[in-house]
Amino acid sequence: MKRDEIIKTIEGAELCPGNAGVVKVPLSQFRKVAEGLRYDKESPMDFLREVVGVDWGEEGLGAVYFMESTVTGETAALKVVSDDRETALLPTVSDLWKTALIKEREAYDFLGIRFTGHPDMRRLFLREDWIGWPLRKDYDMKSNPLRLDNEINADITREYRLRKDGTLEGIDHPIFGENDFVVNMGPQHPSTHGALRMRIGLDGEVITKVDPILGYIHRGIEKMNESLTYPQTLGMTDRLDYLSAHQSRHALCMCIEKAAGIEVTERVKYIRTIMDELQRIDSHLLFYSCLVLDMGAMTPFFYGFREREMILDIFEETTGGRLIQHYNLIGGVQDDIHPTFCQKVKEFIAHLRKVIPDYHRIFTGNVIADTRLKGVGMLSKEDAISLGCTGGTGRASGWANDVRKRHPYGLYDKIDFKQITYDGCDSFSRYMVRMDEIMESCRIIEQLIDNIPEGEYRVKTKPIIKLPEGIWTSAVETSRGEFGVMIESHGDKTPYRMHFRSTGLPLVQAMDTMCRGWKFADLIAIGASADFVIPDIDR
Amino acid sequence: MEVKKMAPIRSMKYEEFKNNDYLEGLVRQLNDEGAGVILTTVDRLINWGRSNSVWGLLLGTSCCAIEFMALGAARYDMARFGFEVTRNSPRQADVLVVMGTITYRTAPVMKRLYDQMAEPKYVVAVGGCTISGGPFIKSYNVVNGIDQIIPVDVYIPGCPPRPEAFYYGLMQLQRKMKVERFLGGVNGKDLQHEPNGKKEKGGDE
Amino acid sequence: MNDYYNLEALTSVIHAALCGVMPEWVALTIECVIVGVIIILLYAVLAVIMIYMERKVCAAFQCRIGPNRVGGKGGLLQVPADVLKILIKEIFTPAHVDKFLYSLAPYLVILASVFTFSCLPWNNGGLILHMNIGIFFVLAASSIGVLGILLAGWSSDSKYTLMGAMRSGAMIISYELSIGISVLTMVVMAGTMDIHELVMGQADGWNIFKGHIPAILAFIIYLIAGNAEANRGPFDLAEAEQELTAGYHTEYSGMHFGFFYLAEYMNLFITAGIATTIFLGGWMPLHVPGLDGFNAVMDYIPGIVWFLGKTFLVIFLLMWIRWTYPRLRIDQILTLEWKYLMPSALVVLVLMTFCTLMGWTF
Numbered sequence A: 001m002k003r004d005e006i007i008k009t010i011e012g013a014e015l016c017p018g019n020a021g022v023v024k025v026p027l028s029q030f031r032k033v034a035e036g037l038r039y040d041k042e043s044p045m046d047f048l049r050e051v052v053g054v055d056w057g058e059e060g061l062g063a064v065y066f067m068e069s070t071v072t073g074e075t076a077a078l079k080v081v082s083d084d085r086e087t088a089l090l091p092t093v094s095d096l097w098k099t100a101l102i103k104e105r106e107a108y109d110f111l112g113i114r115f116t117g118h119p120d121m122r123r124l125f126l127r128e129d130w131i132g133w134p135l136r137k138d139y140d141m142k143s144n145p146l147r148l149d150n151e152i153n154a155d156i157t158r159e160y161r162l163r164k165d166g167t168l169e170g171i172d173h174p175i176f177g178e179n180d181f182v183v184n185m186g187p188q189h190p191s192t193h194g195a196l197r198m199r200i201g202l203d204g205e206v207i208t209k210v211d212p213i214l215g216y217i218h219r220g221i222e223k224m225n226e227s228l229t230y231p232q233t234l235g236m237t238d239r240l241d242y243l244s245a246h247q248s249r250h251a252l253c254m255c256i257e258k259a260a261g262i263e264v265t266e267r268v269k270y271i272r273t274i275m276d277e278l279q280r281i282d283s284h285l286l287f288y289s290c291l292v293l294d295m296g297a298m299t300p301f302f303y304g305f306r307e308r309e310m311i312l313d314i315f316e317e318t319t320g321g322r323l324i325q326h327y328n329l330i331g332g333v334q335d336d337i338h339p340t341f342c343q344k345v346k347e348f349i350a351h352l353r354k355v356i357p358d359y360h361r362i363f364t365g366n367v368i369a370d371t372r373l374k375g376v377g378m379l380s381k382e383d384a385i386s387l388g389c390t391g392g393t394g395r396a397s398g399w400a401n402d403v404r405k406r407h408p409y410g411l412y413d414k415i416d417f418k419q420i421t422y423d424g425c426d427s428f429s430r431y432m433v434r435m436d437e438i439m440e441s442c443r444i445i446e447q448l449i450d451n452i453p454e455g456e457y458r459v460k461t462k463p464i465i466k467l468p469e470g471i472w473t474s475a476v477e478t479s480r481g482e483f484g485v486m487i488e489s490h491g492d493k494t495p496y497r498m499h500f501r502s503t504g505l506p507l508v509q510a511m512d513t514m515c516r517g518w519k520f521a522d523l524i525a526i527g528a529s530a531d532f533v534i535p536d537i538d539r
Numbered sequence B: 001m002e003v004k005k006m007a008p009i010r011s012m013k014y015e016e017f018k019n020n021d022y023l024e025g026l027v028r029q030l031n032d033e034g035a036g037v038i039l040t041t042v043d044r045l046i047n048w049g050r051s052n053s054v055w056g057l058l059l060g061t062s063c064c065a066i067e068f069m070a071l072g073a074a075r076y077d078m079a080r081f082g083f084e085v086t087r088n089s090p091r092q093a094d095v096l097v098v099m100g101t102i103t104y105r106t107a108p109v110m111k112r113l114y115d116q117m118a119e120p121k122y123v124v125a126v127g128g129c130t131i132s133g134g135p136f137i138k139s140y141n142v143v144n145g146i147d148q149i150i151p152v153d154v155y156i157p158g159c160p161p162r163p164e165a166f167y168y169g170l171m172q173l174q175r176k177m178k179v180e181r182f183l184g185g186v187n188g189k190d191l192q193h194e195p196n197g198k199k200e201k202g203g204d205e
Numbered sequence C: 001m002n003d004y005y006n007l008e009a010l011t012s013v014i015h016a017a018l019c020g021v022m023p024e025w026v027a028l029t030i031e032c033v034i035v036g037v038i039i040i041l042l043y044a045v046l047a048v049i050m051i052y053m054e055r056k057v058c059a060a061f062q063c064r065i066g067p068n069r070v071g072g073k074g075g076l077l078q079v080p081a082d083v084l085k086i087l088i089k090e091i092f093t094p095a096h097v098d099k100f101l102y103s104l105a106p107y108l109v110i111l112a113s114v115f116t117f118s119c120l121p122w123n124n125g126g127l128i129l130h131m132n133i134g135i136f137f138v139l140a141a142s143s144i145g146v147l148g149i150l151l152a153g154w155s156s157d158s159k160y161t162l163m164g165a166m167r168s169g170a171m172i173i174s175y176e177l178s179i180g181i182s183v184l185t186m187v188v189m190a191g192t193m194d195i196h197e198l199v200m201g202q203a204d205g206w207n208i209f210k211g212h213i214p215a216i217l218a219f220i221i222y223l224i225a226g227n228a229e230a231n232r233g234p235f236d237l238a239e240a241e242q243e244l245t246a247g248y249h250t251e252y253s254g255m256h257f258g259f260f261y262l263a264e265y266m267n268l269f270i271t272a273g274i275a276t277t278i279f280l281g282g283w284m285p286l287h288v289p290g291l292d293g294f295n296a297v298m299d300y301i302p303g304i305v306w307f308l309g310k311t312f313l314v315i316f317l318l319m320w321i322r323w324t325y326p327r328l329r330i331d332q333i334l335t336l337e338w339k340y341l342m343p344s345a346l347v348v349l350v351l352m353t354f355c356t357l358m359g360w361t362f
Helices: A002-009 A027-038 A100-111 A221-225 A230-237 A242-260 A266-294 A299-319 A341-364 A367-373 A381-387 A391-395 A427-449 A505-515 A520-530 A534-538 B020-032 B037-051 B063-072 B107-116 B128-132 B163-178 C007-021 C024-061 C078-087 C099-117 C134-142 C144-155 C159-190 C195-200 C212-229 C254-279 C292-299 C303-322 C330-358
Strands: A022-024 A047-055 A061-068 A075-082 A089-091 A114-116 A156-162 A168-174 A181-185 A197-203 A206-213 A470-478 A481-489 A497-501 B056-060 B095-099 B122-126 B154-156
Touching: A002 A022, A002 A075, A027 A061, A027 A075, A027 A089, A047 A100, A047 A481, A047 A497, A061 A481, A075 A089, A100 A114, A100 A505, A114 A156, A181 C159, A197 A520, A206 A505, A206 A520, A221 A230, A221 A497, A230 A242, A242 A266, A242 A470, A242 A481, A242 A534, A242 B063, A266 A299, A266 A341, A266 A427, A266 A520, A266 B063, A299 A341, A299 B063, A341 A427, A367 A427, A367 A520, A367 C330, A381 A391, A381 A505, A391 A427, A391 A481, A391 A505, A427 A520, A505 A520, B020 B163, B037 B163, B037 C078, B056 B063, B056 B107, B063 B095, B063 B163, B095 B107, B122 B128, B122 B163, B154 B163, C007 C024, C024 C078, C024 C099, C024 C254, C024 C303, C078 C254, C099 C134, C099 C144, C099 C254, C134 C144, C134 C159, C134 C195, C134 C254, C144 C159, C144 C254, C159 C195, C159 C212, C159 C254, C159 C330, C195 C254, C212 C254, C212 C303, C212 C330, C254 C303
Parallel strands: A022 A075, A089 A114, B056 B095, B095 B122, B122 B154
Antiparallel strands: A047 A061, A061 A075, A156 A168, A181 A197, A197 A206, A470 A481, A481 A497
């Protein structure tokens, strides 16, 4: 195990409590350890799952790095702390993992930790003229009142470097080239799927650079969670990725259950798994609708929504909600399934199997669709891993990254299903992955729906849930990738830090890689095929 | 000639709507200011046109926008009511439909969109977040109600509202449009509304 | 030959009566005004019908009902309500635009469309602008529209409108070639550029039958290019909503936007109308040589019914395409035109010339 090796060889390294197996390494040794893990001969940790900035109060500011090897599946987690609160500096790892480029910006934005050597230290979610660092424990919530003056976005980024004598040096980089025609897209734009903004450098119609500007729907969920009790925090997950409401909530419930040692019944596992898969079908149908709409074909959009309404009916009968259901609870689900649930699900799946060929007939085989999607927006497997593009986008680049296979939860280790991967690396593969996953989800549900065991739909939990001290994590495969939860508990009834791994953030970052050299019109198709949901990115 | 209090909506009874007192207040104000025979007839024609052709500019930031898509799709089909066209250019839209949380970063953008719209313009606030900040009211980055920034005509509560609620809210907007005077501003909205603070009562609150 | 509904009798009676009570130039002026009013009314009414048809047709394709509440059953008054609303909507000029060009552009677009519109043969004797180079005039007048689009995009001082205008400029100018060549193909066959004679020449069978293979090929090329010329899907990338919000008319509001909107629909009508005139016999009823009884029955149907019927059939075809296909990309559109459509149009032209020379047409 890497963990034991690090503890043995690195002086001052220690294991933190919790199920995540986080190893705290001294700041001076961090960069060496990270490089060692990244370029390990047997199991190179090439997938950086998450960088979570944390304010540890007296101990200092720092970050937790979660990484995984795509070769062996081994995981590792590092914690590094800088005890200087005034000018907290950490060495960047963005040269080892591309995904750190955006994740370190997030940590900078929230906590004011500057990463030396990172080429683009700008704010990510908050206004560029924001004062203070909101996720610090000593942040004054009233320090930034509502302002209505237009925000001026910088055209240069700043890189910080440490000189030999220990002083800090700033170097400026321009974002766009001199001859770029910069077009602003969003936040109010019909095909950014929400309040996403991108600045696009164009040469004629050819894209030279995509610079996403996020935070137009940054609601500060992580900060709010720090003052909410565990059952209260559940409400926020549904509103992150509203098309994966069940799944995100499943992840948080699982994480709390794991930490508090609550065992759920078999029946709950069945219900949760079925609901997750229904949600996946729902989301993928919406993906189909939006992709075709963004490419200018209106009619198939309505077909997707027609079938989606049927799923919403099923959801509504059992959970009472259409889009946001609040169904999973700690220790089970809110209500038992509706008496006609199983029958309706079976009818729906039979119906879906009949209509999916129609979807393909109207769009997939279409000559215009083919030329617009095939070979467009390439994302190589190496890039997908380095950028951390999980979910269908990564699987379309040939990276088998399904959490349901890698770290099975629910009932996924007991059922037989295929992990859909394509090697095309293009928009068309990304589209086909989702379409095939609809059929695969149908198969999963069919295996479960007749065998739901009798039992409690919810186990009794203590009225006040307190988690033992430590760092706890869990991950699920949502409709668009790996959604992770990290809870740092100090033994209270509220989390000390609760972080969600956004599925969409790496995808937005990857837009630059995917779009360069393609036409402006392709950006829309590529964005739609990457399938991100903005509130999940911004949190 | 008096303006009748009814602002009829096909196949919905007057009594089935809530907040009728608000509408009656508008009618009373109209009558007090004197509604001439010709003007009233012209107004009625104009209002008929306006209320039956509500083109939306969508500012959908989160969940509510998905429910709005469901509204446009086949089962709920908002095309039936004259809300069919959504224009993506603020110049051509009649109503700004704000759906989802408005953060501090989005707020100036929303204000600008509102300013860019051509008169007459209306605003519908959809969902708890838009109306008051919703579940995120305590956040450091969320606007607690867009009526602090722009005047709102109709509030549609819910998280997210069901498509039926959307219809109810949009019908209330139609009713409001139906008791208006072409000359003399849109219900004197610009006079009534003071930015930052005073809440104008909407149809469905 | 159908003479029951010849409008020429009516118009000459009116002309004679007017000349009896006033000098001829006054009579002519009055007639011009009346005809002008009729054109504009017809233009507006047809646009309303077209928009309503588009909404209902797309609703039918999309398993929806479409407008059905405004103005009785079927939502017949939906579009008049829209028109009324847009008429009284504020027309507003942004601060940084080139004011003269900005205000000129919508009128250029609508002017081109009305000019072309007036050349359509509605009925026997119902041709409004009759000249011996009618087809040539149609092609020339329709090209003014692209000027309006380019001006709109340029003068609005917005990146989106500029991109929309550049796209549509490149596209429309390219596709005009194919349209010109495919129309020329039929002119070669018919031997005239006069719209009236072109229609009269189809009394013994529509051109698409008379010209058989080359005519059908030219018809297909014309439909594709005409669809592009009318800026409609899958070629609607000038105002590609999903990319450019509203394309070249993003900054226009009120009736100025309304002009673009109307012109867009009327260009579709004109495209279909010219297709009808050139390929499908205009107002000419369906005549099958040899079946005199059948031909006589067909003659009882007024020419305007034939014309509108055929035109709306072509429109339906184009709408069907519009609501089925995704949008093409700009380079793909230009590739399609320059590498495939125009060369094949040229080949068809040569083929048709050869056929006509050899007398292989009917």
